[in-house]
Amino acid sequence: MAESAVLHLLATFAPFLQEEVNLLTGGVREEIEYIRDEFARMTAFLRVADSMEENDAELKVWVKQVREAAYDTRDVLDIFMLCFRHHGNGFGRFLRKFSCFIMTLKARRRIAFQVQRIKSKVINISNGHQRYKDKYGILEQSSRSTWYDCRGDALLLEEAELVGIDKPKSLLIQWLMQGDPRLKMLSVVGTGGLGKTTLIKKVFDDAIVKHNFQNHAWITVSESFKIEDLLKGMIQQLFEEVKQPVPQGVENMDTNSLKGIINAFLQQNRYVLVFDDVWDIHAWQSFRYAFPNGNCGSRVMMTTRNEDLAYFAANGYHGNVYNLRPLLPEESWILFCRKTFQGNPCPSHLEGLSRGILKRCEGLPLAIVAISGLLSIKDKTSVDEWERIYRSLGVELGGNGKLQSMNKVLLLSYVDLPYYLKLCFLYLSIFPEDCFIDRGRLIRLWAAEGFIEMKEEMTAEEIAECYLNELISRSLIQVAEIRTNGRVKSYRIHDLWREIIVSKSKEQNMVTIASERGRTWPEKVRRLSIHKHLQDIQQSKCFTQLRSLLIFDATYSLSKLSMLASSNGGLRLLTVLDLKGTPLETFPNEVVKLLHLRYLSLRKTNVKIIPKSIGKLQNLETLDLNDTYVTELPDEILNLQRLRHLLLYRIEKEDTYFSFHYSFGFKGPVKIGSLLSLQKLSSIEVNHGNSGGTILEEVGKLTQLRRLHILKLRSEDGRALCSSLEKLNNLRSLGVKATEEDEIIDLDSLSLPPRLLRTLYLEGCLQRLPHWIPSLHNLVRVCLRWSKLRDIDPPQSFQGLPNLVELELDQAYEGEGLCFQSGGFQRLKRLSIYRLKGLRWVSVEAGSMPHLEELYIGNCKLVDELPFGIEHLTSLQYLNLVDMSDGLISNLYRDLQVEEDYWKIAHIPNVWIGESTHGFWRGHYLF
Known part of the structure; x- marks a missing residue:
């Protein structure tokens, strides 16, 4: 997390030192360069520190200091740009105008003071950096052993082993005993706490398995391991089982020699090996060649949280993958009552609360055992105490009580994440409980927040898609809805994971959630998520450094937000503003003052007109006006040269099953082709006056488009549309709708259709099907309406x-x-x-x-x-x-x-x- 903050800051320095800093004195420039260089020197160590801070309170404080200093420095740089860009149309003009220099003299002095203050703080932080570098070797070793001990070899799951385990155990034993003489790999995959270790241990210990294999070894890998220690432990198990002495010199052997001993020992034997808790493909490849690939019917089993690894390993050895699922509701209830009430029925006055608590466990055995362990020592006559636990489950997870062990087991998956995924994962805390998280919305938010590390030949959105797939592969998020074309529509988070990331996000001051009265607010609120009401919002002094503001399920007036935006510096650093579903009637005037804004959503509001001043938001990347009443965009929208997603589409809810005129788009500026960064354009109407053909020609200039939705196409404009489509080589989704249901859509002149097209929607009369459709082998979905x-x-x-x-x-x-x-x-x-x-x-x-x-x-x-x-x-x-x-x-x-x-x-x-x-x-x- 701290590393991400520093890397984002370093990316900000590059253009700043090229241009903006020239407006300051030489001394201030040198101080800013010093700050930049110190942060750059700390990045390598931060990558290690981010994964070790959980076990060293002093290190955690230092990492927090680095993170906050990086945020503060970025704030100063951004405020600097705001101050000077506000007073002129360009830096050259500004430098030539002495009056502007006098006007901004106070701002210059204030910024110089802020830079000196940050430099002083960075010097102190750098001293801590050197101290921890000297301590690094000892700290790394102690960190690993601590985390391994916390896992406790699934001891928390001992009482879960007889609930819901019979069927998967029988299936795994059946796979083990299949007569195929080749070496086979069996992978058990699932999120932390599902009971993978317990399940595979029961299989490993079963009498049938013991009898049918000559050699047995159980190796716990964990997220951090030394390959030499793992191999030595494996040798010791194998030789002790057959009552033979361990070969001399093993303690001093290198990795290859140790693998050679294991390979020779198992060469002609029928063996079963278990590798428990393997975290990534690199770990698997470090020891996979230690065991021979003979024809004795040997088997290797593995547990992992990483789905990609599970299939990679199984496919390499003719094997099977078992996806361990959560317990069914009835199984969960049996386990809960067995632990909480020692097998007795649940008292009737506690059943409602018990089932409410159990629902939050979502069938996760580790969670059920840990929470029921906490409840088992509580007074069974006190409804108030049980209700308090239900309300404060997140606090219990972060405390020192019975649930802390479960928290640490689950947190292992978080600690193992690369820094860029930690940031993206914690960001999910911004969404309310039980919220289905829309895929497209999340990707656009991540991009606007600057979480995406760019790679050559890939867009930010494509990289974000990879991030999501990795989080799914690691069993950290779940697919909630899948579209009929096979693509994911939305995601969800396990309730207990949400409790953990909300707690972690609060600890790192990443997201502040305004949903409860009487909460303690951090000194600096950087991302604010408001759930349903604004009553708990404090004075505007808390929000001068706010970067993101998202509102969910709003049912109130936004006057308080207007007050925050217009007083005491307001929301001037805001980069994300999501007002989806709020009772807005008009476009908020304060928004056009937010010059750093990258993401603006007014979706599902009653806004009707977008002002010309929208052109001031030149950093805007996403403008989401879907399901509003806006029908036209001003020409000033063309100033938004960074705009990638322009979404303005409304469906009339009533009578959509019968009416042709159920969808509405917008009248756009004639020169829309100048928005060269656009990836999504939905939905533009092209029947206005004589500009239809011109707009369609302009569309052909938008070569980055992935999604295009055209409304109100006239017959005579079909050829112009085809000419433009031939230039859109990146297009994945195309929707075309005629002006009326009897209007002919003529797309037959298209000779080179977009080869990557996945979805095609044609609404209007077709004299014939376009001849090029059968050549689109990537097509996943086709929708023809009113084609006749x-x-x-x-x-x-x-x-x-x-x-x-x-x-x-x-x-x-x-x-x-x-x-x-x-x-x-x-x-x-x-x-x-x-x-x-x-x-x-x-x-x-x-x-x-x-x-x-x-x-x-x-x-x-x-x-x-x-x-x-x-x-x-x-x-x-x-x-x-x-x-x-x-x-x-x-x-x-x-x-x-x-x-x-x-x-x-x-x-x-x-x-x-x-x-x-x-x-x-x-x-x-x-x-």
Whole structure:
């Protein structure tokens, strides 16, 4: 964390020393350069200190001092830029104007004083740096042993071993005993506290396993280990088991010699080895070649929190991966009562609170055992005490009570993170409890906060995606929702992980959460997350160094925020402002004074007009106006040359199922092509006056676009759009909607379609399907609405697309039948067929859509039978029928009564019949 703060500061110094610092005296410049050099000297040691501070209180204080000094220095630099940029249109002009020099003389003196004060602080910190460098070797060793002892070899899980363990234990033993003579690898993966060690220990100790293998060894790796010590311990176990003396000279052997002894010992034996708590691929590769790859039917088992490592190891040795899941609710309750009430039933007056506490454990055995251990010594007659524990669970996790051991076990995963992921992970504390965290929103926030370390040939958003995947791989965040195209829509955090990161974030003063009255506020609030109310906000003196402000579920007036923004320096350093869902009626005038702002979200507010002064926010990267009532953006938006995400799209909620005019975008400036950094443009209307063709030509200049949504396209502008699309080689998502449902979308002149396109939405009349669609092998989702095709059966054009996962046809075809031929749609998972007024039948041949999971058919009134061949869709999980003919429903009920017909749909777990009224669906499950 401190390293991240320093690296962000060092990145700020580079442009500052090139330009801005020339406005100060030479002495101040030298002092700033001294501060920069001292921070640079500390970075290498900070990388080590960040991982060791948990076990050394004095070191933790020093790291905190470094972090706060870095933040304060960055504040001074940014305030400096604000002061001088406010008084002129450029530095050259400023230098030439003596009057401006006099006006800013006071600011110069104030900044010089601040620089001297920081220099003095940095000198003291540097002395501590040297002291810790001298202590480094001893400290590193003691740190590792302390963390290993805290883990305690899963002793906390001893009482969990008989709950929910039978099935996975049987499966693992079955895998071990399979007759394959090759060496096989079995990986058990899951988050900390799930009971991986307990499970695999029960397997390892089972009599069948002991009997069927000649040699056995259990090696605990942990997040920090010395390969020599690990190998020596393994040799000792192997030789002691067969009652042979350990070879002489082992203590002085190098790594290769130790591996050679192990390899020779196991060469002709059938062995089972366990490597418990392996953290990364590097650790695995450091000892994987110590055991021979013979044909004796030997097995290696491993536990890890890293999913990528689990599959890497298993794939290398013809193995299996077992993803250990949380306990089921009933299993959790059994374990909880066994520990808390010593096997007795839960008293009725405590059941509600007990289940509430248990819910926060989310099936994590370690959490259940630790929390129930705490509750077991509490008075069973005192509801107040139990309620206090429920309310203050986060405090208990951070204290010295029964839960501290669990906290340390879980915290191991945090300590193991690289510094850049620690920052991103702790940032999740900014979201409320039980919040589903939108993927796109989180990525844009991380980028705006400056958390992303840039790499060549990758955008910040692509790197952030990699960060998210790594956090998932380490079992630190969970996927909450997946889109039908297979991409993650949102994430969530385990309740106990959230308690830990909120506590850690508070400790490091990264995020301040305003959600409770009477809380203690830090001296300097840098990121503020407001949950539901503003009553607890203190005076504005706390917020002059605020960098980020996010508001969730606001139900109040924002007058207090306006006061904060306009008084005593206000929010002048703000880089992130997220007012999503607040009761705003007009654009806040104070916002245009926030010249450092990179991220601005007014999503789901009632704002209607964006002022011309928006052009002042020249650092803005994200402008999110989705679900507002803004219909036009001023030309001054073109000043925002760093803008990467321009989101302005609104859906009219009522009657969306029937109306063509359900979506609205914005009228943009004619020269929108000058926003060369744009990656997302959604959704721009192109039918205004004579500028439609011009705007479409401008779109072709936006070569960084990943997502483009065009509304109100006229027939005559199709060729201009095609010409621009041929230049957008980075495009992944394209949406095009005509001015009216009978307006023809003509995209046939497109000769070089964007080869990376993953999603395609076409809304409007098509004389024919664009000839280039079958060539887009990356397409994952296709949606055709109001296409009204006549001469071609749409499935024929799409069936060969190798990656197509979702296909939606809504008023897209006017023929009588749809035939899904054998061999087509090999990856399709979701098929939606709506309002095909001429459709009478659907046919599915054997071998078509083998992985289809969801089939939706709606308002196809002439269809009176289920799709012919529906029995071939063996993977189908959901069949939804909405607004279908009475004949089809009657025939369906008839089939349920006739055994020879019922078998065709008996394999479908969920069949739903419904009807729509004003865009809302209602219905019931058939069975």
